[in-house]
Amino acid sequence: MGTTLSCCVSPNASPKLGRHTRPAEPDYESEIYEAVAADTVAVAPAPAAVEPVELDFGAGEGHHLQHISDREMPEDLALESNPSDHPRASTIFLSKSQTDVREKRKSNHLNHVSPGQLTKKYSSCSTIFLDDSTVSQPNLRTTVKCVTLAIYYHIKNRDANRSLDIFDERSHPLTREKVPEEYFKHDPEHKFIYRFVRTLFSAAQLTAECAIVTLVYLERLLTYAEIDICPTNWKRIVLGAILLASKVWDDQAVWNVDYCQILKDITVEDMNEMERHFLELLQFNINVPASVYAKYYFDLRSLADDNNMNFLYSPLSKERAQNLEAISRLCEDKYKDLCRAAIRRSFSADHFTGIRRSNAVLS
Secondary structure (H helix, E strand, C coil): CCCCCCCCCCCCCCCCHHHCCCCCCCCHHHHHHHHHHHCCCCCCECCCCCCCCCCCCCCCCCCCCCCCCCCCCCHHHCHHHCCCCCCCCCCHHHHHHHHHHHHHHHHHHHCCCCCCCCCCCCCCCCCCEEECCCCCCCCHHHHHHHHHHHHHHHHHCCCCCCCCHHHCCCCCCCCCCCCCHHHHHECCCHHHHHHHHHHHHHHHCCCHHHHHHHHHHHHHHHHHHCCCCCCCCHHHHHHHHHHHHHHHHCCCCCCHHHHHHHCCCCCHHHHHHHHHHHHHHCCCCCCCCHHHHHHHHHHHHHHHHHCCCCCCEEECCHHHHHHHHHHHHHHHHHHHHHHHHHHHHHHHHHHHHHHHHHHHHHC
16 A cells, blocks of 8 residues: 655646546536536525635745654544544444434334335345455445445534635635535535546546545544535545545555546646645544554445445355355465464564573673
8 A cells, every 4th residue: 555645746647547448527517516506495505604714834834744653643632532543433424324314214103104125135044145345345336325425424414614715615616617606505415426526436547445545534634623524615625535545545546637637627736735735634644544444344334224225235156155265265374374473573582582681691
C-alpha cells in the first residue's frame, strides 16, 4: 500500500488514467442540478444556511510537522471515542442511520405493513448461500452503494451546518454553469450522491477498498475539524476524501490533474489547495488500521441489511468450496510462517542478550 502523497501539476495524464477503456460521464453535473432544481417538492428543506469560514493555515511560516508516530492526539479527540481511529468505537454513519431505520419499522408496525416477500436467501442443510463480497475483496458496485448511503445519512441527520470555505461549493464551484440556489437548500437524494461517486470511481478505475477508506477519511475529517457535511459542501468533501484515499491505497494512484479531466471545470490549483487543507485538518493522520477497516466493512454490510440492499447470493458450488479451502489453507500457512519467524527473532534476541551478560560477568 503506497503512502506517498503528492500534488501533481503536470499537464500529462497519469499512467493509471491512460489505461481507461470507458469514457467519463461529462454531463452528470448538469443532470444532477437540473433534477434537483426541477424536483424541489419531494426533498425536505435543510436547516439554516451555511456560513463558510475562512481558513488561515499560515502559509509560508515554515510549520514544523511531526511524524505520525510522534504526534499526540488531543484530549478531546481520544482514540477510544473516534471510530476512524479506534476499532471499538461505533461508526458515526451507522448510528445516524438507526433513527430512520427505527422510524421505518415503527411506521410499518403501526400501519400493519407486511415485510412482503423475502428476497434474501438463507442457507439450509443442503444448500449454503454466499455472496461474492469479502472483507479483503469487497464487491465494488455494492460497496459504493453502501458508502454513498452512509454519506446520505450523514447529510440528512447532521447535527448542524458547520462548514469551511475550502469545501463550500458556492466559493469553489465544480462547474462553470450557474447552479440554482435551490440546489444548496435541499438535501441531495441518495441516487445523486451515488451517481457522483460512481462517476469518479468508474473514470479513475478505483477499487472497492478505496471506497471504504474514503468513508474512514470522511468521518475522520468531520470529527477532527468539527464540521458537518451538508448540501453546500458534500461534493468537495467527498472528492477530497476520494482523492486522498486513492493516493494512500493505490500504489499507482490517479494524479490531481486527472481528476480535472473527469470534472472538466475544476483547476489543478484548486485540487492541490483542497488536498493540502484536507491533510492539515486530518493532522496528517492517514493511517487506517486493519481492525478499523474491517469494522467499517461489516458496519456497511449492516447498513445494507437495514435498508434492504441485498448482496447477490449464490449457492456454494464444489469448485468454489475448494477455492475457499485453498485460500484458507494458504492464510493458515502464512500465519504459521509468521509465528515461526517471530519465535526465531525472539530466540536470537534472548541468545544475544545471554552472550552479552556472560561477557559482562567474565569482564
